Amino acid sequence: MENGAAQPVIVAIDxxxxxxxxxxxxxxxxxxxxxxxDTGAQYRAITWWMVNNGIDIEDPSAVAAVAGKPEIVSGTDPKGPTITVDGVDVAVPIREQDVTSKVSAVSAVPEVRARITELQRTIASSAGGGIVVEGRDIGTTVLPDADLKIFLTASPEARAARRSGELKGADLHTTREALIKRDAADAGRKTSPLAKAGDAVEVDTTDLTLQQVIECVVTLVEEKRAAK
Ligand SMILES: Nc1ncnc2c1ncn2[C@@H]1O[C@H](COP(=O)(O)OP(=O)(O)O)[C@@H](O)[C@H]1O
Ligand SMILES: Nc1ccn([C@H]2C[C@H](O)[C@@H](COP(=O)(O)OP(=O)(O)O)O2)c(=O)n1
Structure with missing residues (x-):
């Protein structure tokens, strides 16, 4: 661009x-x-609401019937992202094990996905300067026209080690098994499963530091912006 102003860019990271x-x-x-x-935080937030309101998450029709009820609001400043449900800050409770173990079942319900997908598209289209949206189905379903699509991978061992490093004292084997189970549920569901878009750039992060991954993605975004 000749005047040096950065072009708005939409980046999907799955x-x-x-x-x-x-x-x-x-x-x-x-x-x-x-x-x-963070679209995972939105699915966690609706799951938190279902649990808190005594909805039987094993019953997809019960989940579908109330999918439109909670008001989920995401703050999109990368230096301090926020998430509220009906005005309540749920950033901490949505990371608890109970929500983590139930989120795949809730997010597999088509009515939940339709509701959250609409929210995501509204947020992306109103982000004037551009946005990075991360999740499982962003490049395939939510924003199929994104300027850049990245699909991150890593070995189950590396991923489990990273996760158990976060969950203080968590057993590596248990963490690995839970993670594989959640991946299988997310990739195996009928409605917009976890999948790499045909035009996504795959980056295997197993042997890369976080800083290397960030640099790689920044370079890819800058290349896209320059070409716009
Ligand atoms: N390339 C990497 N090497 C080492 N640790 C990493 C790397 N990428 C992320 N991490 C760490 O792994 C954990 C999980 O990362 P996170 O970004 O939450 O993954 P995701 O959003 O895909 O679940 C975090 O503690 C993060 O700091
Ligand atoms: N776009 C998305 C994002 C997340 N989900 C579901 C499936 C995931 O297991 C959960 C939680 O996602 P989240 O990104 O918070 O998960 P992790 O950070 O990897 O533990 O939400 C989804 O179905 N679609």
């Missing part, structure tokens, strides 16, 4: 748990002055 989506997306967005949306 991949399984522990591949570095959140850390990479936040850092890239902060570095490039973009907004940031």
């Amino acid at each position: 991949g399984p748990s522990g591949t570095g989506k959140s850390s990479t997306s936040k850092a890239v967005a902060a570095q490039l002055g973009l907004s940031y949306l």
